[in-house]
Amino acid sequence: MFSWLLSLFSAYKTTPPPAGVRIIPCSAVDLYAASGLVLTTGLVINARLDPQRLEDTLANLIERKFPRAGGRLAFRNGIYEFQIPDVFDAVKTPPARFTVENYEEAYNCAGRPELPIALTGWKPSVIPAPDLEVFLRSKTCPKSQDDFLKPNVPLLHVHVAVFYDLTFVGVTSPHIAFDALGTATLLTAWTRVLSGEDIDTIPGMQWDAEPFASFAPGSSSSSVKPKVRRGWFELGWLSQLLFILRMISRIIPDPNEATYFVRVPKAFLNEEKQKITTELKIQESSEYVGSSDVLIAWWLKVCVPLSVYLLASNNLFLAFSQTMYAIRAPTDRTPIHLHVVNSVRNQPIFAQDAPLAHPYVQNAVLSITVPPLPVRAFQTESLGALALRVRRAIVAYNADPAGVRADLRWLCAGANATKTLFPCPPGAEFSVQTSWRAGKLGALDFSGAVAGDEKAAARVVFVHPVVSSGKTVPMRGSGAVLMEDEEVVWMSQIRGKKDWERIRESGEIVFN
Missing domain, CATH: 3.30.559.10 (Chloramphenicol acetyltransferase-like domain)
Incomplete structure (x- = not known):
């Protein structure tokens, strides 16, 4: 005792x-x-x-x-x-x-x-x-x-x-x-x-750098405490159950995962971007799209499956489906919530309302949420219209540093960082797109480490991610833009095997 x-x-x-x-x-x-x-x-x-x-x-x-x-x-x-x-x-x-x-x-x-x-x-x-x-x-x-x-x-x-x-x-x-x-x-x-x-x-990072400390409760910038985080949902137990049951009903028919790399030539991206730019000029519009917007819109319109993936973690559930947008019914009004992962390092939200002044290697990402759109939009809307949806969301996000600060204040308050948040409500579906493109991994020059006395160029010709966890974590539906060089952009995508077969059978993209 x-x-x-x-x-x-x-x-x-x-x-x-x-x-x-x-x-x-x-x-x-x-x-x-x-x-x-x-x-x-x-x-x-x-x-x-x-x-x-x-x-x-x-x-x-x-x-x-x-x-x-x-x-x-x-x-x-x-x-x-x-x-x-x-x-x-x-x-x-x-x-x-x-x-x-x-x-x-x-x-x-x-x-x-x-x-x-x-x-x-x-x-x-x-x-x-x-x-x-x-x-x-x-x-x-x-x-x-x-x-x-x-x-x-x-x-x-x-x-x-x-x-x-x-x-x-x-x-x-x-x-x-x-x-x-x-x-x-x-x-x-x-x-x-x-x-x-x-x-x-070479600029470095101080051992005691804490750029997000100013958003914690009690700091001068945290006088206003938002109750929610934009674009993400805290669901009650019944809504959570419905969310999970719907996911399970879609993962059971296609239980095996497979990873593929997607090669997207820049010539293709540039041509599609030019078509959209020409259309905007004809419409006398001052809007524009970037190649990354076109890439996201193209992948979603042609190849991305929806809700079959569940990643159970301490702070979120990620779900994507096994059905291609392209083969859904033209009348399908299911809302799709698109989240674009985004680094906040360059946002004017830190000291003196400026971006981070020094390199920062720890985590510094949130996500930009594109307003929900129905599944049928991926069939009925043009690539340009979809790319504009992405671009408008990014422009609005970048023009709203107060909103970014509010997201960080919410995240830093109490135990919010470990709460289970959902990227969409029950009955909706979502996709999360991330990119390592800004890291310029394809431009890394290792020539200074070439063995022997030989002077030769040594560059990165491919990037291959490996992800693991202490427990079995389904990874389907996850993916990232990994790198680019002078000619191509590379993505990594994980789907169910049957899902990949449906993509192959659609004929929208070449399988090597």
Whole structure:
């Protein structure tokens, strides 16, 4: 009896921080984005690189410019936090875990998965995703957020697989610590160091940077506390049940998932954009669309399935269907809620009503919500009309910094960051579109790390993401624009296998 009472009271004791570390709590934006996922940004580079030079330059960059990236994730006294070592040590407290595999041959031998980098053609096409995880993650690489909570596990794990003709670089971190553009920020600084640029001239991120602290309760900018977050729904238990039952009824007929890459030539995008621009000029309209608007509208109009995917996390349910918009009844009025994931780094909402003044590698994304439109719009409206819907939502969002601040104040208030929010009400469907395009991963130049005395160009020719979690998480319906080069834009999309077959049978896009 005494031991039970002792354990009860001890549960309320606070655990002091470990010695030799600096503490930064995870922000509400980190918690909102986390979902317990671990993300690997996989780069395929068309040259043989020197692993030692890669490791030395990255370690130096983290220690001097991005110490927060060298931290550890911890859950202490009921709060997730980053613990940044006061001093990094290559053996005891490395800034990143670095692993290497050297292959004494070219990649294309021994029947390895074929990389889709040699494809050509003017029309968009779909390619089954090659299984490249073995070249992007080591056998010891953490695969769940809980793995990162173990003592002294760095936030970053970098695996390098070197062949005679190319190199794979996989950068793995828990999503609670980095978003895709934050990872890209670190990678860009890394290639600048590799190119020989003076590290003192490269902007870094202070270990104690907390740009979202001003939106927390009690701060001067948080006098107004919004009751809701725009575009997202808090549902009662009955509505939640209806939402989930509808999702289950759609996932059962198509239980197996498959990942495909979508290759969209820029020539195709530019031609479609020019057609829309010409139409707007004829109408004497001052509006415009960007290639990203056209890309989103094209994918939704031609290929994107709806509600079959459920991602159960601590803060949201994501659902998409298995039925293509193109084969739905022309009279279908089911509302579609489209969310476009967006970085707030460049929004004028921080100190002095300005964008972030310094690089920020932690999570900094919310979403732009396009006003709901009926399913039939994807059949009856032109590509230009759909692209304009996306563009108008983005323009309105960018013109409303007060609304962005309100979204952040809501997120930072109380336990809102861990609430279960729904992207649409029962009876509606939705799609979430994200893009890594602003990270410019296709422009990364690793020429400064080419092995030996050879002077050769070394650029990223393909980006391959790997996502995992400690529990089985259905990923169908998720996808992202991964990269672009001079000729193409690449997307990754996950669907049910039967869903992909319906897309193939529609004939709207080429399958390779």
